[in-house]
Amino acid sequence: MQVFNRSTRLAALGVGLCLLVSIAIGRAGTFGDSGDAEGAAVMPIYDLAGRLTLPPDFRQWIFVGSSLGLSYSAIGSGMKMFHHTLMEPTSYRHFSQTGEFREGTQFVLLLHGQGRGVPPQRGGSFAAELHVVEMAVKDSTRFEDGWAYFDFGGKRRPREVAAALANKSCYQCHAEHAAYDNVFVQFY
Numbered sequence: 001m002q003v004f005n006r007s008t009r010l011a012a013l014g015v016g017l018c019l020l021v022s023i024a025i026g027r028a029g030t031f032g033d034s035g036d037a038e039g040a041a042v043m044p045i046y047d048l049a050g051r052l053t054l055p056p057d058f059r060q061w062i063f064v065g066s067s068l069g070l071s072y073s074a075i076g077s078g079m080k081m082f083h084h085t086l087m088e089p090t091s092y093r094h095f096s097q098t099g100e101f102r103e104g105t106q107f108v109l110l111l112h113g114q115g116r117g118v119p120p121q122r123g124g125s126f127a128a129e130l131h132v133v134e135m136a137v138k139d140s141t142r143f144e145d146g147w148a149y150f151d152f153g154g155k156r157r158p159r160e161v162a163a164a165l166a167n168k169s170c171y172q173c174h175a176e177h178a179a180y181d182n183v184f185v186q187f188y
Helices: 006-028 089-098 169-177
Strands: 062-068 082-087 106-115 126-138 147-154
Touching: 062 089, 082 089, 147 169
Parallel strands: none
Antiparallel strands: 062 082, 082 106, 106 126, 126 147
């Protein structure tokens, strides 16, 4: 029977604590922005009717670009909106490492009205109320064209689910004008 003296026990306790801390630090380093293990891609979630579920954490996604007043129409709406584009974090990490948009890549586009005249502001404008939440998803297992586009509305509160837009105009415009794989990277 081996007897441990006080200094041996303290040394063993110190080694054990260091081991626990290094394991905790190592595990913390393996977790991505969304709380999922790095490498475990966060995929789109659909309901039983095949509608896309608006991710609850979409406002915490990676900011990839902003614009003011971009319009898909030659006429324009008259109201210039702020467009903020966010990308799901594991999709962003994958693209940063490979230069490819993987299956399951998700973008969210937030369209905000322009705010003006709020003290102490004396000029310019800022992104004000949210008007629209839209998403683009790369999922060739569900969508013949590979990418699908969704409108969640948003003036008061975005819907929790949205069906893929049946009108192919979004897809067609992205296919014709996007700089890379149906994504307007030229604006980011």
